[in-house]
Amino acid sequence: MDHFLLLVWHALLVATFFAFLWRSDARGRKFLFLKTFLIMVVGAIVLGWLMFPFP
Amino acid sequence: MTANKARRDGARSQGESDEQPQPVSKVLLLVAWLIPGLGHWLLGKRLRALVFAGVILGAFITGVLLHGELAVPQQNSPLSWFFAFGCIGDGVLYLIRLLWINGIDGIFSASFPYGLDGGGNPVAVGFFYGKTFLYTAGLMNLLVVLDVHDIARGDKS
Numbered sequence: 001m002d003h004f005l006l007l008v009w010h011a012l013l014v015a016t017f018f019a020f021l022w023r024s025d026a027r028g029r030k031f032l033f034l035k036t037f038l039i040m041v042v043g044a045i046v047l048g049w050l051m052f053p054f055p
Numbered sequence: 056m057t058a059n060k061a062r063r064d065g066a067r068s069q070g071e072s073d074e075q076p077q078p079v080s081k082v083l084l085l086v087a088w089l090i091p092g093l094g095h096w097l098l099g100k101r102l103r104a105l106v107f108a109g110v111i112l113g114a115f116i117t118g119v120l121l122h123g124e125l126a127v128p129q130q131n132s133p134l135s136w137f138f139a140f141g142c143i144g145d146g147v148l149y150l151i152r153l154l155w156i157n158g159i160d161g162i163f164s165a166s167f168p169y170g171l172d173g174g175g176n177p178v179a180v181g182f183f184y185g186k187t188f189l190y191t192a193g194l195m196n197l198l199v200v201l202d203v204h205d206i207a208r209g210d211k212s
Binding site: 003 | 198199
């Protein structure tokens with residue numbers, strides 16, 4: 001089981017959901033989707049790296 | 056000056072009377088909770104309905120396939136009600152899954168609502184991921200119900 005793929009799948013679902021919940025125009029939805037998706041995926045990777053020094 | 060104030064007050068009260076919220080049908084909210092996306096569908100928001108249904112169903116099925124556990128109320132654990140509330144947000148999916156795991160006899164046992172089995176396999180690699188997907192699906196559907204409420208009330212288009 002690929003943990004990263006699950007992370008991406010979860011981010012994809014949540015980003016799609018909030019894009020359609022909070023925006024009603026296509027452009028706004030695309031922008032919010034990309035923003036939320038990238039924040040979740042990149043943020044998780046960065047947090048993972050930051051946690052390396054801690055036991 | 057006084058005439059202006061009176062005109063302003065009149066305009067404000069006129070505006071307030073125009074913006075009175077619509078009463079929201081409780082049946083609509085119940086349907087929106089039970090079947091993800093149906094509330095939006097009934098309000099004519101077809102695209103949003105399909106997307107919400109797909110996303111929530113996708114998250115729920117992923118959670119089940121990963122052997123995640125549904126939250127159920129547990130005795131002497133008040134916090135378990137909080138988690139259960141999040142999962143109950145899944146609506147009919149939650150009820151079907153509980154029925155699948157416990158059977159009719161198990162659900163209506165003497166200790167109801169305690170003693171229910173939430174399923175899942177704690178030894179499975181995806182156990183906690185599965186739980187996350189199941190909780191996420193429930194919480195998303197609760198937000199969908201609130202969205203249906205806002206649209207039906209006229210606060211949102």
